[in-house]
Amino acid sequence: MVKRTSFEGDGCPVARALEAIGDWWSLLIIREALLGVRRFGEFQSKLGMAKNILSVRLRSMVDHGILAMAPASDGSAYQEYVLTxxxxxxxxxxxxxxxxxxxxDDHPEQIATILVDRAKGRPVKKLEMHAEDGRLLAQGDTMLKPRPAPRRRSA
Amino acid sequence: MVKRTSFEGDGCPVARALEAIGDWWSLLIIREALLGVRRFGEFQSKLGMAKNILSVRLRSMVDHGILAMAPASDGSAYQEYVLTxxxxxxxxxxxxxxxxxxxxDDHPEQIATILVDRAKGRPVKKLEMHAEDGRLLAQGDTMLKPRPAPRRRSA
DNA sequence: CTAAATGGTTTTATGATGCAACCACACAAG
DNA sequence: CTTGTGTGGTTGCATCATAAAACCATTTAG
Incomplete structure (x- = not known):
């Protein structure tokens, strides 16, 4: 088999996430969906991607439970893709x-949009990672541990 | 041209990021690099990927300024790939x-590792997004704004 | 009813990926 | 110096994924 290697059985959660949304288009489709896009044609025109690829990606994300097909929101008999x-x-x-x-980015002047706090119109701060007790953590403050064995009901 | 569409000129910062690391392997290579892997052979054996693909990806990430080639760390005359x-x-x-x-994940029991606070050994909290004034923000509390025009020096 | 828009699928061409074989260089032993 | 081995790749196919365009069924508009 020369298939693209699948990460489905991999124990790494990063690989498992990439298995679902690690391709060239999925996250951009999600980006549009988060902005309110729901219709096939709207995805296609906004992203400028081939319709067959869009079709495959949408179906894949529906299979993964990321999108769901809803019968309609306006009166039309068409379907919509909504985020779960x-x-x-x-x-x-x-x-x-x-x-x-x-x-x-090497050319930040080409970046067209900024994400702002809706209430104040000011840019949001960088994502922060905290410990359970609230301490701010950097990469060096973390480590990977094997997942604890699933607790089995003790007879 | 039937080339894979490039997002290089796109104004969306998400697309620009995917242009650099949006392929099937790059983020997994970065994951290993963050864990301390530096040598070609070590990447190849840990990820189980084809050497030619690894070669292309490493070169691409060096070109993007994500990795750099360093002359050596142990005595050997070989090179290493280190994170910038x-x-x-x-x-x-x-x-x-x-x-x-x-x-x-639909099968969380298959996830092998958890990210913990090194000091306490306890799982880290979810990433949080905050406003400038410290308020915790959810997706609905944010919006996209066009980037302000670059301020030009007033004569 | 007819026409056009919507939401796809099919067809075909090409780029990307995967595997295996091959090769160049470093380094160590004899 | 010569041989041998391991590292760090490159090259050559075979196969898969992607892209563009044509095609088609259904829905909506007129």
């Missing part, structure tokens, strides 16, 4: 990608 | 991907 909670949970990933570009 | 600050800046993206899997 799992899909909306991708928002921090998009924010992290955005902030990385804002901080490190 | 731009590369280390990808850490929040990996954390976001990991936390998304932890929260939404």
């Amino acid at each position: 909670p799992k899909g909306r949970g991708l928002f921090p990933i998009l924010v992290a990608l955005r902030q990385w570009s804002e901080e490190f | 600050p731009k590369g280390r800046g990808l850490f929040p993206i990996l954390v976001a991907l990991r936390q998304w899997s932890e929260e939404f």
